[in-house]
Amino acid sequence: xxxxxxxxxxxxxxxxxxxPDGLWIKCPGCDEMLFKQELEAALNVCTKCGHHFQLxxxxxxxxxxxxxxxxxxxxxxxxxxxLGFTGTSSYVAKIKENQAKTGCDDAITCGRILLAGRPxxxxxxxxxxxxxxxxxxxxxxxxxxxxxxxxxKLPVIVSCASGGARMYEGLFSLMQMAKTSAALARHAEAxxxxxxxxxxxxxxxxxxxxxxLGDVIVAxxxxxxxxxxxxxxxxxxxxxxxxxxxxxxxxxxxxxxxTIVARKDLKPTLATVLDFLxxxxxxx
Amino acid sequence: MAHYALxxxxxxxxxxxxxxxxxxxxxxxxxxxxxxxxxMEQKIAETRxxxxxxxxxxxxxxxARHPLRPYALDYIRDMATDxxxxxxxxxxxxxxxxxxxLAKLDGQRVLIIGxxxxxxxxxxxxxxxxxxxxxGYRKALRLMKLAAKFRLPIVTLIDTPGAYPGIESEERxxxxxxxxxxxxxxxxxxxxVVTIIGEGGSGGALGIGIxxxxxxxxxxxxSVISPEGCAAILWKNRAYADRAAAxxxxxxxxxxxxxxxxxxxxxxxxxxxxxxKLMAQTLKQSILxxxxxxxxxxxxxxxxxxxxxFRVMGVFEERQKAVASAGP
Numbered sequence: 001x002x003x004x005x006x007x008x009x010x011x012x013x014x015x016x017x018x019x020p021d022g023l024w025i026k027c028p029g030c031d032e033m034l035f036k037q038e039l040e041a042a043l044n045v046c047t048k049c050g051h052h053f054q055l056x057x058x059x060x061x062x063x064x065x066x067x068x069x070x071x072x073x074x075x076x077x078x079x080x081x082x083l084g085f086t087g088t089s090s091y092v093a094k095i096k097e098n099q100a101k102t103g104c105d106d107a108i109t110c111g112r113i114l115l116a117g118r119p120x121x122x123x124x125x126x127x128x129x130x131x132x133x134x135x136x137x138x139x140x141x142x143x144x145x146x147x148x149x150x151x152x153k154l155p156v157i158v159s160c161a162s163g164g165a166r167m168y169e170g171l172f173s174l175m176q177m178a179k180t181s182a183a184l185a186r187h188a189e190a191x192x193x194x195x196x197x198x199x200x201x202x203x204x205x206x207x208x209x210x211x212x213l214g215d216v217i218v219a220x221x222x223x224x225x226x227x228x229x230x231x232x233x234x235x236x237x238x239x240x241x242x243x244x245x246x247x248x249x250x251x252x253x254x255x256x257x258x259t260i261v262a263r264k265d266l267k268p269t270l271a272t273v274l275d276f277l278x279x280x281x282x283x284x
Numbered sequence: 285m286a287h288y289a290l291x292x293x294x295x296x297x298x299x300x301x302x303x304x305x306x307x308x309x310x311x312x313x314x315x316x317x318x319x320x321x322x323x324m325e326q327k328i329a330e331t332r333x334x335x336x337x338x339x340x341x342x343x344x345x346x347x348a349r350h351p352l353r354p355y356a357l358d359y360i361r362d363m364a365t366d367x368x369x370x371x372x373x374x375x376x377x378x379x380x381x382x383x384x385x386l387a388k389l390d391g392q393r394v395l396i397i398g399x400x401x402x403x404x405x406x407x408x409x410x411x412x413x414x415x416x417x418x419x420g421y422r423k424a425l426r427l428m429k430l431a432a433k434f435r436l437p438i439v440t441l442i443d444t445p446g447a448y449p450g451i452e453s454e455e456r457x458x459x460x461x462x463x464x465x466x467x468x469x470x471x472x473x474x475x476x477v478v479t480i481i482g483e484g485g486s487g488g489a490l491g492i493g494i495x496x497x498x499x500x501x502x503x504x505x506x507s508v509i510s511p512e513g514c515a516a517i518l519w520k521n522r523a524y525a526d527r528a529a530a531x532x533x534x535x536x537x538x539x540x541x542x543x544x545x546x547x548x549x550x551x552x553x554x555x556x557x558x559x560x561k562l563m564a565q566t567l568k569q570s571i572l573x574x575x576x577x578x579x580x581x582x583x584x585x586x587x588x589x590x591x592x593x594f595r596v597m598g599v600f601e602e603r604q605k606a607v608a609s610a611g612p
Binding site: 076077078079080082083085086087088135136137139140143165167169170171172173174175176177178179181182184185186188189204205207208209210211212213226227228232233236237239241242245246254256 | 453455457533542
């Protein structure tokens, strides 16, 4: 080994490509630079490798709903700081911050849609809002969606995403799991179809309640789906996690999902399934 | 009683040590210190009362996790007769973190289910520190269906840090096992009395926690996340668990006030571990009183009330908005 005269390495300078902010996005699936407009036109799915980016709330609703058919239900439900949560930052500040960021009241939007001509009750969860965590508002809106679906004999579809229960609401948030599941018991008793679409990521309290109770459970490719987060599992068990652990494909292999469907095929798939489960649609 | 004391119990432990010495002295030298002993016992009771009267939420969590605290099977031993344990989920395995079986409480036939912790390394390995796998919840569901079929009231005793977060848990779908229990427990037309006897750890507790009555022992806690877990997320440091415990409002008194629990079951002075036999009798009487009341309802009415009980849980604000039709 040469001890002397070794040439000092210089950092290689790469000229940064000039990219106006927000116009391009790097795909975490294949490292390709994607033109944002093109990506949006492709429903936020990478045109090169098929990686599914998260889809904004209104685009998600538009994905399932026939054009102009969406009628919102239960708008105006707002979270309150019922515990007076005293942490590093206040819950009230968190809510305000997320409302400003998303322009929405909370982590879910519900309503009635026509899906390929058939009426359905739809809930869409939005990970952008506090990780789509479930507090009283999410729980109440999902419950009302299911109850109204039962009353109006509608199939219910919930497009799920969630980091889990909203701990700022303490045990109230846990009880939303009970409340939503109770409503689903009645919907099931009425023999009405309930379909869940699991998008990236769907975990914890939402996963251990209404997300998993679908008559048919559909997932988007690559979505992280599970009860405990991978970090918690790793810390608890001190085990190496298997490759692809808790991804949609892993769940499918273990028999925990009905099917994985690419985003562009979601609506036609739901329409076909509903056609089998509820052949004569309720009169609109 | 074995000498295990939590940090804040130290003054009591110290007095107890002195009391032991006194007794020892009496035996050995035949000196009459009866008066001294009585005085010391009085002092111990007072000190204990003082300490337990002002437990912080974090101290309460520690009492709930006290290594000498009676566990579910201790209650079975002390309050039930004719216990016939029924094992296994008939699919995969007999999970030892959740047990169940037929039992009588003062002659009242019930199906009892509980989460079980271990006292030493061996028993803890066997029951996985009270953290159930999916098969535990599936066993519980199987037994509850049995209870529904034969019209036996269901009693559940909850003491778990949470459902087990592990690779196999996920592979066998722990989320589904819990979710299914939540939904199905709203359909069983028999009375269900739930008691949090120690730790009510999140979804793992709720998985056998739907009932017509939810009782909680005075020093038990019930939380959506462990104080340590909450501290790690919000304060980036588990050492802030005491603050998290306070912020989360997880004590029996808080939960009763928020109407998330129906009744607090009083513990003996110094906690359930100070007198497990008395604790078991108190709990048995509470459970039986609730069962007697619930048995006056028709099954339909019972199910309706159970639905409504959980239906109203959650606080939010409803702002009147113009009927919006924001079509995409």
